[in-house]
Each structure stands twice: as C-alpha cells, then as structure tokens.
C-alpha cells in the first residue's frame with residue numbers, strides 16, 4: 570500500500586515537472602519570438618532614408634489598397650502621381666543671398682544628388698506642371714555660374730519643376746550677342762526635350778524669394794522686377810531685362826528675339842516691344858517676391874554699349890517679322906554635359 574502511494578507521489582512529481590518544463594519552454598519561445606519581431610522592425614526603421622520610406626509607403630498603397638482585384642499578386646502597379654500644386658509645399662519664402670564666400674562645383678554637386686546628367690530634374694512626388702528649359706547666355710563668367718548653380722538648383726527643385734539648365738556659350742571674342750544666344754538656347758533645348766516653357770536668365774542674377782516661380786504664365790513674364798542694383802524697383806515700366814519667361818506659343822508669336830543687337834543693351838527693350846506689338850502684356854510678381862540680387866562686376870570685354878540700340882528699338886515693328894527665330898543661323902561647336910548643366914558652345918557669327 571505504501572509502495573503504491575510512493576509510486577503515485579513519484580508519478581505526481583514527474584508530471585508536475587513535465588508540466589513546468591512545458592510551461593517554461595512555451596514562455597522562452599514566446600519571449601524569443603516577441604524580441605525577435607521587435608528587432609526586425611527596428612532594423613527596418615533605422616535603414617530607411619526619406620526616399621526609401623516613401624517607396625515603401627507607396628508600394629504598400631499600391632499593393633494593398635489600389636490594386637484592381639483582377640491583377641495578380643505578383644504585379645505591382647505604379648502609383649498614379651498627381652499634378653504638382655500651384656503652391657509647392659517646400660517653398661520657404663525670403664532667402665539669404667550673398668556672394669562673399671566663393672562656392673565650388675563639388676559642393677553644388679554634393680548638395681544636389683537628385684540631379685540627372687545635364688542638370689536635369691523632375692520631382693518624384695508629383696507630375697511637374699511645366700517642362701522648363703533654363704537658358705543662360707554666357708561667356709567667361711565661371712565664378713558667377715557657380716553661384717547661379719549653387720542658389721538656383723535647390724530653388725528650382727523646391728518649385729517642383731521638370732527642368733534642365735543650359736549654358737549657351739558664345740565662342741570667340743566678337744561682340745557679345747545676348748538675344749541671339751537666347752534664340753539658340755530655344756532651338757537647341759527643344760532638340761533635347763519637349764520643353765513648353767523657356768526661362769531666359771542672366772548668369773549674375775539670383776532671386777531672393779523662392780515664391781518667384783521660374784515657370785511660364787498666361788502672358789510673357791518678367792521675373793527680375795526688383796533688383797538690388799536699381800534700389801529694388803523697376804528702373805522704367807517697360808524694363809524686361811535680367812530674367813524672363815515665355816511659353817513656346819508666346820515666343821513663336823513674336824518670332825523669337827532679335828539677332829542683330831551686338832554689344833550691351835537694347836535687346837530686352839526690343840523683346841518688350843515685340844510682346845506689346847503682338848497684343849500681349851507682361852506679367853510680373855509683386856515687388857517683394859520679385860526681389861533679386863545681382864553679382865557686382867565690371868563690364869565684360871567685348872560687351873560695350875551698342876550705340877545703334879536706340880535706333881534699333883525705334884524700328885522693332887518693322888524689323889520683327891524678318892529678324893528673329895525665322896532668320897536664325899549659327900553653328901554648334903560643342904555640347905558637353907555634367908551633373909549640374911549642359912554647356913552648348915556656339916559660333917554666332919559676326920555683326
């Protein structure tokens with residue numbers, strides 16, 4: 570009897586031990602599982618850049634919410650992007666613009682990793698409202714170009730434009746011909762991409778507010794309306810110099826720009842005349858948003874004031890039909906692309 574009772578108590582203890590061991594095993598497995606799934610989540614969080622985060626979220630949206638029922642599980646459809654808004658959300662407003670410390674192209678490259686070869690960009694988060702070619706007439710102003718690229722690339726990206734930067738270099742040392750270089754920029758950029766809008770910018774002008782959007786409007790736009798050089802106001806009502814934008818239609822309506830203004834001055838006044846003779850008006854940002862700084866410099870060699878400009882401006886109505894994009898002739902000597910811009914060197918001929 571005692572033996573049976575003894576056996577029963579051994580059996581009892583063994584069973585309790587087995588139950589305890591099972592319980593222990595289940596607890597350890599549970600703890601291990603929970604800790605492991607935590608650390609997997611932490612790993613994902615720590616290794617997400619803002620971009621990869623966006624991609625993950627987008628993928629989740631497409632695979633879980635927007636995939637049509639008929640699409641198989643393996644197919645990931647692309648998320649449909651919306652058009653970018655009129656007021657881009659990343660704009661910051663007034664900007665500090667100064668030219669005392671030189672900048673390097675390396676720095677500009679580092680700060681703009683999203684650029685594609687040739688100084689091209691398009692926003693990832695939405696479809697840009699416009700495809701814009703930034704056209705800069707140029708000769709021997711490398712220091713100014715660095716500042717332009719340094720300030721403008723981040724601004725243009727915040728403005729959510731689909732854009733490219735084109736530096737049109739006049740070869741040789743003949744008198745400078747700004748308007749002809751702009752015409753060449755129009756033709757050459759269209760060979761590369763279906764641009765709808767053209768911003769013509771001097772290399773030494775930087776906007777002081779990123780709400781001054783470098784795009785096209787229903788009328789030709791004058792963007793550099795409030796320059797430090799002129800005490801932050803228009804020097805005269807018809808002033809159209811510095812930075813302007815025209816859509817393809819607006820540009821073609823005025824037969825482009827004049828080709829025969831050699832040396833400094835007058836070509837922008839001729840463009841203003843063309844615009845008003847074709848019944849268009851000039852649109853402008855307000856004087857605060859349109860503030861901009863000019864890099865101080867001496868007049869370039871071979872860019873003396875054009876003494877014929879007053880006479881030329883007085884005859885725009887008669888000349889604009891023949892002289893313009895319809896009569897443009899030039900030779901492209903070289904096209905070079907780097908990460909920050911496309912450089913097109915051209916022979917514009919002689920006066």
Ligand code: BGC
Pocket residue numbers: 804810811833834835836837838878
């Ligand atoms: C010239 C323009 C120039 C303006 C402001 C005018 O006399 O004809 O080309 O933009 O002055 O400097």
